[in-house]
Amino acid sequence: MPSTATAHTNIALIKYWGKKNTRLNLPTTSSISLTLDQFYTKTTVTPNSQADQLFINGNATDATRVHNFLNNLRQYLGDFEPLTVTSNNHVPTSAGLASSASAFAALTAATARELNFNLPLTTLSRLARRGSGSASRSFYGHFAIWHEGIDDTSSFAESLNAPAMPIALVVAEVSDAAKKVGSTEGMRRAVTSPDYQDWLRESAKQLVDMKQAIQHSDIEKIGAIAEKNALSMHALNLTARQKPFTYFTCDTQRILSIVSDLRHQGILAFATLDAGPNVKIITTLDSAKLVEAALLSELPALHVQTATSGSGIIYD
Ligand code: 2P0
Numbered sequence: 001m002p003s004t005a006t007a008h009t010n011i012a013l014i015k016y017w018g019k020k021n022t023r024l025n026l027p028t029t030s031s032i033s034l035t036l037d038q039f040y041t042k043t044t045v046t047p048n049s050q051a052d053q054l055f056i057n058g059n060a061t062d063a064t065r066v067h068n069f070l071n072n073l074r075q076y077l078g079d080f081e082p083l084t085v086t087s088n089n090h091v092p093t094s095a096g097l098a099s100s101a102s103a104f105a106a107l108t109a110a111t112a113r114e115l116n117f118n119l120p121l122t123t124l125s126r127l128a129r130r131g132s133g134s135a136s137r138s139f140y141g142h143f144a145i146w147h148e149g150i151d152d153t154s155s156f157a158e159s160l161n162a163p164a165m166p167i168a169l170v171v172a173e174v175s176d177a178a179k180k181v182g183s184t185e186g187m188r189r190a191v192t193s194p195d196y197q198d199w200l201r202e203s204a205k206q207l208v209d210m211k212q213a214i215q216h217s218d219i220e221k222i223g224a225i226a227e228k229n230a231l232s233m234h235a236l237n238l239t240a241r242q243k244p245f246t247y248f249t250c251d252t253q254r255i256l257s258i259v260s261d262l263r264h265q266g267i268l269a270f271a272t273l274d275a276g277p278n279v280k281i282i283t284t285l286d287s288a289k290l291v292e293a294a295l296l297s298e299l300p301a302l303h304v305q306t307a308t309s310g311s312g313i314i315y316d
Pocket of ligand 1: 016031098101184
C-alpha cells in the first residue's frame, strides 16, 4: 500500500547558519520559522522488491543525498523494504525558495506512515533533520522553533502554538547568473568569520525577543528582529576568513532599499534572505499588494508572489 504525506516549506525568521556536528546535522543556534501555505512537497512511498528508486516531478533521479537519507532511516526505524519514492514539488523555481525542507519532511512522514510507525511529530522532526536541517521545522503549521539541542535526541522542532495573525511574505525572485554557494558550504565558510561568536550570542537574544513578539502577534517586531538576524547572517559570509562570499546581487540591494523606503512611508515591510539573492518581505495581508506594486514599479522584470501562513504535515 502506498503512503502519502504533504509538507510545506518554511522560512526562517531566526536563522540556522552553522553546524556544531555535521554528521548529525546539529545546528549552532536554535531557529524559528514561519511555514508557508503556497509552497509544498507531496511525496508517496511504495514498497518494491528491488532497490530504492526516486522520481522527482516525474523524472527518475539518482540523488545520493536521498539514498543516504533512506539508509539513515533504516538505521533508526529498522531495516525496511526498498521504496519507490515519488515526490512532486509545488515550490515553483520562480519563487526562489529551497524545497529541501518540505521534501525531507514529506519523505520522513510518508516513510514512517508506510511502516505503520505512529511517531510523534518531534521524533519525525528529529529524523528529517538528518536529511536537511530546515526540514525539522516543516512538520508544524504557522510558527515553529527548532531547538539546537546537544545531541541527536534533543535537537528537534516543535510548534510555538502562536496566535493567528495577518502575516504575509512577499517573495521577490531576482535573477542569479552566478553559481550559488550551497547552504552546507556557505555555513562552513561563515563559521570562520571573526564575528561568528558575537552572532551566536546575538541570535540567542533575538530568539527570546522573537518568541515574545510572536506571542503578542506583533508583526512589526517580528519583521524588525528577522531583518536584523538575516542581515547579520549575511555579514558573516562577507567577513568569513575562509573564502568570503556574498549571495547579494545588485537587485538584492535595490530591493533592500525599496523595503527601507516603504518603511519610511509608514508601510510595514522588513526583509529576510536565505542562501541566495532572493528577498522575502515580511508584511501584513493588507499591505502585501502595496509591497508587490512598489517592487514591480522599480523592477518590472521581478517575479513576485505573496505567501501566507501554512499548515503542518498532512496525510492523504
Ligand atoms: C534556515 N537556511 O534557517 C537557513 C537560513 C538557509 C539560510 O536552513 O545543510 O538546506 O541541508 O542542513 O537546511 C538552508 O539550509 O541545510 C537553511 P542543510 P538546509 O532556513
